[in-house]
Amino acid sequence: xxxxxxxxxxxxxxxxxxxxxxxxxxxxxxxxxxxxxxxxxxxxxxxxxxxxxxxxxxxxxxxxxxxxxxxxxxxxxxxxxxxxxxxxxxxxxxxxxxxxxxxxxxxxxxxxxxxxxxxxxxxxxxxxxxxxxxxxxxxxxxxxxxxxxxxxxxxxxxxxxxxxxxxxxxxxxxxxxxxxxxxxxxxxxxxxxxxxxxxxxxxxxxxxxxxxxxxxxxxxxxxxxxxxxxxxxxxxxxxxxxxxxxxxxxxxxxxxxxxxxxxxxxxxxxxxxxxxxxxxxxxxxxxxxxxxxxxxxxxx
Numbered sequence: 192x193x194x195x196x197x198x199x200x201x202x203x204x205x206x207x208x209x210x211x212x213x214x215x216x217x218x219x220x221x222x223x224x225x226x227x228x229x230x231x232x233x234x235x236x237x238x239x240x241x242x243x244x245x246x247x248x249x250x251x252x253x254x255x256x257x258x259x260x261x262x263x264x265x266x267x268x269x270x271x272x273x274x275x276x277x278x279x280x281x282x283x284x285x286x287x288x289x290x291x292x293x294x295x296x297x298x299x300x301x302x303x304x305x306x307x308x309x310x311x312x313x314x315x316x317x318x319x320x321x322x323x324x325x326x327x328x329x330x331x332x333x334x335x336x337x338x339x340x341x342x343x344x345x346x347x348x349x350x351x352x353x354x355x356x357x358x359x360x361x362x363x364x365x366x367x368x369x370x371x372x373x374x375x376x377x378x379x380x381x382x383x384x385x386x387x388x389x390x391x392x393x394x395x396x397x398x399x400x401x402x403x404x405x406x407x408x409x410x411x412x413x414x415x416x417x418x419x420x421x422x423x424x425x426x427x428x429x430x431x432x433x434x435x436x437x438x439x440x441x442x443x444x445x446x447x448x449x450x451x452x453x454x455x456x457x458x459x460x461x462x463x464x465x466x467x468x469x470x471x472x473x474x475x476x477x478x479x480x481x482x483x484x485x486x487x488x489x490x491x
Contacts, residue, residue: 268378
């Protein structure tokens with residue numbers, strides 16, 4: 192790897208860490224806002240604002256995209272929009288810390304789906320990670336003999352996020368980051384606006400809700416998508432997913448610090464098991480002869 196590529200990789204990693212810190216801070220905010228307005232209304236207002244700002248700032252970059260990048264960006268945006276809807280519905284039914292940890296399962300889904308969809312060989316350690324993550328999820332989220340609906344919705348969103356990560360690593364290019372991120376935000380806004388049909392979105396009920404929505408639209412929405420799109424042009428999908436495993440850690444940390452959740456042994460043990468599975472995917476020794484994640488990035 193050249194010095195320039197190594198520097199870009201480090202910057203991309205730092206950028207994704209900043210993005211995940213911002214995402215982690217939103218779980219408690221979203222939990223509060225969706226207690227006072229519907230999930231689809233919140234998402235529609237949030238991403239409509241983000242899309243308007245992005246298209247205003249980067250309309251020329253969107254116009255310079257070819258048809259194929261435009262369609263790919265729109266498709267990724269629609270995928271992400273459905274994931275956001277499922278995740279937010281799930282968060283309205285479960286705690287911020289549990290939602291954060293279950294969302295983090297995309298780091299296990301990412302290499303698994305890469306194997307299924309792109310025929311990239313999945314090492315034995317990844318199968319072990321899936322098993323460990325499943326047990327950890329049970330410790331973290333099981334109540335008796337059933338998993339609540341919020342956990343299932345969040346788990347489904349994690350699978351869609353994994354598909355988004357794979358697609359973004361495959362298709363994003365540094366010189367198209369502005370245009371691709373704007374198109375993706377527009378796709379998310381389209382999905383969330385359609386979810387409010389036929390009545391259309393209702394506006395936030397008070398100033399506090401407006402401030403939270405604006406933060407999540409401009410910082411955790413538009414800004415985060417721009418940074419993620421640029422960063423994933425420099426990182427393979429699995430490595431990007433590993434970096435983003437810090438999201439549930441930030442989410443649980445904010446929830447505990449703000450007094451929304453109490454730190455319990457189930458949270459600690461289940462979370463550690465899920466995080467252990469996440470890091471096993473990339474950090475455990477590989478069999479000799481297996482391609483590195485960097486090589487897989489360039490092969491796709």
